[in-house]
Amino acid sequence: LITQQNAGLSMARNAGLAYIKNDLLSIRGGDNRYIVFVDSDDYIELDGLQKCVDIFRQYDVELISFSKVMAVNPSSGERKEYAWRVFKEELIGVYTPLEIIRAKTHIPITLVWTFVAKSNFIFDNDISFIPHIFYEDGAFCTTLTMKCKHIYISDETYYNYVLSPDSIMRGAITxxxxxxxxxxxxxxxxxxxxxxxxxxxxxxxxxxxxxxxxxxxxxxxxxxxxxxxxxxxxxxxxxxxxxxxxxxxxxxxxxxxxxxxxxxxxxxxxxxxxxxxxx
Missing domain, CATH: 1.20.58 (Methane Monooxygenase Hydroxylase; Chain G, domain 1)
Known part of the structure; x- marks a missing residue:
């Protein structure tokens, strides 16, 4: 648990990344360390992390993207597929950055909580969030995707996006x-x-x-x-x-x-x- 003065979402995530980077020696598992992002009002499937580990063990990739997101009604708990997909529906499996570009993927590449990355991949490439802005996912996720050698794009259910009415993106416009x-x-x-x-x-x-x-x-x-x-x-x-x-x-x-x-x-x-x- 890290406590700091509120400086926005990017700085909170960067603080988490910095803590992990500085404390790697105390984390067991050698190079088998993975970084996931979950927003405070959302949740992943009960077997979500197991799905990640299975993919990393089966495929030689630095990055996973769960392209399909489930949208959750905060009142009823009803779930349905979210209107936005990270990548095109037909993109499932292992890809290089060039193959993704040639597939004419839509822009921006975003939704950071649908990505799971090997920690050494993030730190070796010095990838972090641009501070003090909205839409920081776009730069971060694009950098992840373009710098990896291979990414595995999955269509499995992993992330549940709760449509909270007072979130940063859906709150009142001032x-x-x-x-x-x-x-x-x-x-x-x-x-x-x-x-x-x-x-x-x-x-x-x-x-x-x-x-x-x-x-x-x-x-x-x-x-x-x-x-x-x-x-x-x-x-x-x-x-x-x-x-x-x-x-x-x-x-x-x-x-x-x-x-x-x-x-x-x-x-x-x-x-x-x-x-x-x-x-």
């Missing part, structure tokens, strides 16, 4: 929350832009470009509610070098006039035609 959402997308955009610029293999480069587009779109959707506020954490000038990732309709209007979405649709369409012609 101005403060929108600002943090926009800032989080901006930080993730910077993260994937750096990976794009450093990558030399075309297929991986395109994969990171698509991640940039996804985060740029999310960022502008949030900025349209608050504009370039002083407390946003970034400015229009900060976005400018990455403007190429913003989808065209946002690049023309929302980038220059983020609050335009407060106007009626007829007015917005006129602006779009006008500035489209200017472009």
């Amino acid at each position: 101005r403060t929350k929108r600002i943090k959402q926009a800032y989080s997308y901006f930080i993730l955009l910077c993260h994937f832009n750096a990976l794009y610029n450093a990558e030399e293999i075309p297929e991986f480069k395109e994969f990171y470009r698509q991640n940039c587009i996804d985060n740029a779109k999310g960022m502008m959707k949030k900025v349209q509610y608050i504009g370039y506020a002083k407390d946003l954490g970034f400015s229009k000038q900060d976005i400018a070098p990455m403007r190429k990732y913003i989808p065209l309709k946002y690049r023309i209007l929302c980038y220059n006039f983020p609050r335009i979405y407060g106007f009626r649709k007829k007015v917005r369409l006129w602006f779009m035609r006008y500035f489209g012609a200017k472009q």
